Amino acid sequence: MAFPTGGDRDSLAPVLIKANPQNKTLHFTGNKITLSFDEYIELQDLQNNLVVSPWPLKTPIINSNLKTISIRLRDSLKPNTTYSIQFGNAVKDNNEGNVYHNLLYVFSTGDHIDSLTLAGQVTVAETGATDSTLLVLLYKDLDDSAVIKSKPDYIARLDNRGGFLFQYLPAGKYNVFALKDGDGGKTYNSKSELFAFLNEPVTISPNSSPVQLFASSIEKEKRGGPSATGITRKNKPTALVYRTSIEANRQDILSDLTLVFSTPLTQIDSNKIILSDTLFMPIPFTLKTDSTAKIVSLHTRWQPDKPYLLLIPAHVFKDSLGFTNEKADTIRFSTKREEDYAAVELRFQNLDLSLHPVLQFIVSDTVFYSAPVTSNKWKNKQFLPGTYGLRILYDANENGVWDTGNYNTKTQPERVIPLPDDLKLRANWDNERDILVP
Known part of the structure; x- marks a missing residue:
């Protein structure tokens, strides 16, 4: 006997069946909006999906209950202004999680709906990739400091290809920026934030062309210290610890041999370090320390498929804690072959x-x-x-x-x-x- 399967899985997104006041209402004067759907719905990740334009000083209070979304506006509305409330992917049905993509509600406090648009693309300049977490900001205030001191007039989110689209805009000149808004302040206030700008304002008109922005940060976010792979040398817990770049006892002939220390070095007696062949014939080399004083690079003209000895006497390295390498060390290795x-x-x-x-x-x-x-x-x-x-x-x-x-x-x-x-x-x-x- 076959048991009933319960029917096909619901794959349809919720449908908006009624808006009160109706979508694209003119002469809007209230502060409450109700959106009704054909099935039970819920809101997800509203903070990262909701975009209200023009951007309000106070975010609307938005709740869902059964088949309804209620919106309460908390800001005074500007006269003769077109507003839009974009939900992105925040609305989904309660059973299968089918998303209502890009739900949009529009109204005007004047006698017409502004209809101009501005499209564009944002690219991370250093990699050529996209970062969909960036926001695009429009400012009517054309002062260069506006993006630092005040919040934008309009905001758009990027799609997964880095594209954006502003809709229902009034004509005029605007400064355009893109920002990875780490603190949620909607202003450019950190040199480590990805930030993009156009050198000149754009004029939004029926013939506006798409714009391209390239985002970068002045400073990199702080990351962990250096790491390396290869042979580990350890004398004792209170002595220096270092690792080399040698892997499987083979040194890359295209790279320097590096020693990576766990603490910054303050002293290197390089004249006592010897690089030689297996007959102990010295081979000229130079040493260089990186900016952290933890990585020492040994540079020479490596010969392919040749054995080498690196002789490190005791007490040639001293770190910031006063510890030294207390024992001499001999590192035996060979270089890679040309056919490698x-x-x-x-x-x-x-x-x-x-x-x-x-x-x-x-x-x-x-x-x-x-x-x-x-x-x-x-x-x-x-x-x-x-x-x-x-x-x-x-x-x-x-x-x-x-x-x-x-x-x-x-x-x-x-x-x-x-x-x-x-x-x-x-x-x-x-x-x-x-x-x-x-």
């Missing part, structure tokens, strides 16, 4: 060489390697095998690295364009690809 590396040839189409392009190889959202591109063909005969994302940086000041924007000087950030598809490089192989730059 990949040959790469990339052929570009639609690459604007006049913008000083720099090719970036990306690992875990970090630039692993970069090089200027001076023609439509780029080659490298020795590259570390692996899977890489690719980007093109248009390096305006030709310093080889990406530079952020600066609102005070109206300097836009440098642009980065992500290239489609990861590049998988095989060792001992000629890896070639044709790339159409977007």
Whole structure:
């Protein structure tokens, strides 16, 4: 005997069957709005979905009950103004969770509904990616300090592709910004917030063109300290602890050998450290300490598939706590072979060489390697095998690295364009690809 299944799963979103006052009401004077649906509904994540335009000083009180949403306006309404209440994806049915996408209620305190729009795109300049958590802000006040001192007149949220659309706008001039609003204040008040601006106001009219904004932050958010993999050297708990970049007893011939310490160093007696071959013939090298004083890089011209010795006498390193490496250490390793590396040839189409392009190889959202591109063909005969994302940086000041924007000087950030598809490089192989730059 077959048991009843209960019917097909409900996959339909709720339907708005009535609004009181009706949608797009003119000469609106009240402070209460009721929206009725054809089924039981509930609100989810209203704080991150709701957008009221013009942006109010006091957020409306919005509640759901059974098949109804009630809205109570707490601000005095401006005369002859079109208002919109956008719910984003906050409304869903109570049973299956089907979402009513982009529910919108509009009214006017005047005798007409403003109908102008402004569309655009926001891109994170450093990566070329999108961040849908950014807000787009419109200001009628064209003073440069308005975005710092006061809240915007209109707000739009980004879709998952970085696009935005302002609707029901009045004509006029506006400053346009994008902001990752970490503290919810709707103002630009932190150098670590992603922020974008247009150098000139836009004029909103029936012929308004879409705008493009590039977001960047002046300062990076603080992250954890350095890390490394490889051999760990530990003398005792009160002595120095360090790790090397050597993996599987093999040193990359394209990179420096690094020693990473757990505490900052205050002293290095580099004249006593010896790099040699297995016959103890010294090999010239240089040492360099990074800005944290925790990473020491040893640079030399590595020969492929060759054994080396790194001799570290006792007491050559001293840290900020006064501890030293109390025992001598001999690190034996070999360099990788030529056949451990990949040959790469990339052929570009639609690459604007006049913008000083720099090719970036990306690992875990970090630039692993970069090089200027001076023609439509780029080659490298020795590259570390692996899977890489690719980007093109248009390096305006030709310093080889990406530079952020600066609102005070109206300097836009440098642009980065992500290239489609990861590049998988095989060792001992000629890896070639044709790339159409977007």
